[in-house]
Amino acid sequence: MAVGDLKIFETKSPEETRQLAQDMAREAKPGQVYALDGDLGGGKTVFSQGFAKGLSIEDRVNSPTFTILKTYEGGRLTLHHFDVYRIGDIDEMDEIGYEDCFYGNGVSLVEWAALIEELLPEDTIRIKLERDPLKGDDYRRITVS
Ligand code: ADP
Ligand code: MG
Numbered sequence: 688m689a690v691g692d693l694k695i696f697e698t699k700s701p702e703e704t705r706q707l708a709q710d711m712a713r714e715a716k717p718g719q720v721y722a723l724d725g726d727l728g729g730g731k732t733v734f735s736q737g738f739a740k741g742l743s744i745e746d747r748v749n750s751p752t753f754t755i756l757k758t759y760e761g762g763r764l765t766l767h768h769f770d771v772y773r774i775g776d777i778d779e780m781d782e783i784g785y786e787d788c789f790y791g792n793g794v795s796l797v798e799w800a801a802l803i804e805e806l807l808p809e810d811t812i813r814i815k816l817e818r819d820p821l822k823g824d825d826y827r828r829i830t831v832s
Contacts, residue, residue, distance in 0.1 A: 756785075
């Protein structure tokens, strides 16, 4: 995707969001960082599950909320799944060794990435998952930029 490009997807079920993520994972390149933001319950973890599947990772991916980082091997690329929602201080990211993830050969997905905005590489792919109360519980607008 060229710089400045923006794509908007609309999904009507968790399965559709998983499928979208799965398709995106097939295009993923080593060292790519994906920043996931949007509402609580917006579907960041659901997206991460589909993404892992698209990398042919067989482990079940869930929210790593209490560990901040979980790494999955065995797929086409190593997946570093972050959930920084409960991060206290940005220095915790150093302790976890985020640089090896963001600048290594795997791909990184970061739930609640806005909380560590200053650490995100310039070419980070931004994914925002938003609900719309007018369009029902299962509707999500997913903006990729
Ligand atoms: P987050 O990680 O952003 O807090 P989760 O992925 O844990 O959110 O939860 C999303 C919830 O919303 C799940 O319970 C999922 O089943 C539900 N859901 C309903 N519709 C959708 C949709 N279109 N896309 C993703 N999740 C959806
Ligand atoms: Mg989550």
